[in-house]
Amino acid sequence: MEADASELAFGQKVLEAQPFSVLLGARLTAFGAGAAVLELDVRDELRQQNGFVHGGVLSYAADNALTFAAGAAVGPAVLTAGFTIDYLRPARGELLRARAQVVRPGRTRVVCRCDLLMVDAAGEETLCAVAQGTIAVSGTAPGAAGS
DSSP states (O other): OOOOHHHHHHHHHHHHTOHHHHHHTOEEEEEETTEEEEEEEOOGGGBOTTSSBOHHHHHHHHHHHHHHHHHHHHOSOEEEEEEEEEEOSOOOSSEEEEEEEEEEEOSSEEEEEEEEEEEOTTOOEEEEEEEEEEEEEOSSOTTOOOO
């Protein structure tokens, strides 16, 4: 995914304006051309009782990455309308990477998909969940890419 530095800087600024994303320590590492990558370091507070990353954390990452991808395609006035997520395997690793891209941009709705990958200490990615979402183009939320 190719994006210029100003697009990424804009996306990072929007993410930094989300208190919940700041609380989780989320980072936007790619943004532009209808795609986005959101990353999150795994720490104990983000795990469930069996030691896996909690499904709610995966859902957060999918939701935000889907919406950022849509914003990268149609502009910042976007809000999540809905999404589904399928958990494929327990989320084990040191880093959660949510890689989203636009499937179809529309005037009022944008359909996106997201792969949720766990990255281990060696840098190897393992797909642990997939999500698909519909993002509403609101026209009333300037600078508000993300959910």
